[in-house]
Amino acid sequence: MSIKYTPDHEWIEVHGDGTATVGITVHAQDALGDVVFVDLPEVGKTYAEKDVAGVVESVKAAADVYMPVDGEITEVNEALRDDPALANTDPLKAGWFFKVKLANPAQLDPLMDATAYDALLKTL
Template identity: 70%
Template sequence: MAIKYTKDHEWVQTEGDAPVVVGITVHAQDALGDVVFVDLPEVGKTFAQGEVAGVVESVKAAADVFMPISGEIVEVNEALRADPSLANSAPQDAGWFFKVKPDDATQIDALLDATDYEKFTAES
C-alpha cells in the first residue's frame, strides 16, 4: 500500500490493482475546520486530472476537491455523506471521499510522497 499527495491537499492510496482511494489530507481538514457537508461525484463519471470532482464545506469555508489522477469514479463513501465530520476525525481512514479506476496509473508516480508533501505544506 502506497500513499501519495497532491499540492491541492488530496491523498491517494494505491494497493495493487484495486481502485485508488482518494481523500483530503490532515492539513486540509485542519485548515477547513469542522466539515459540515460533502458533495461527492457520481459513480460512473470520469474526470481528467485536476478537474473538480467534489466539494467540501466547513463552518469556515468551502473548498473544491480536485481529481488527483484521471479516471472513473467507481465508489463514493456514503458514510462520509451521512456523517461529514469523518473528514475531520479520520481524514485518511474512514473519511475517504471516493475510489477511482485510473486511466493512467503512471500519473500517481508524479504525485508527492509524504516527505515532499510535508516540505510543501511547511513552505506554504
C-alpha cells in the same frame, strides 16, 4: 499500497488492482475547520486529472476536491455523506471521499510522497 499527495491537499492511496482511494489531507481538514457537508462525485462518471470531483464545506469555507489522476469513479463514501465530520476525525481512513479506477497510472509519478508533502507544508 502507497499513498501520494497533491499540492491541492488531496491524498490518493493506490491499490494493487488498478484502483485508488482519494480523500483530503489532515492539513486540508485543519485549514477548513469543522466539515459540515460534502458533495461527492457520481459513481460511473469519468474525470480528468485536476477536474473538480467534489466539494467539501465547513463552518469556515467551501473547497473543491480535485481529481488527482484521470479515472472513473467506482465508489463513494456514503458514510461521509451521512456524517461529514469523518473528514475531520479520520481524514486518512474513515473520511475517504471516493474510489477511482486509474486510467493512467503514470500520472501518479509526479505526485508527492509523505516526505515531499511534509516539506511542502513547511513552506506554507
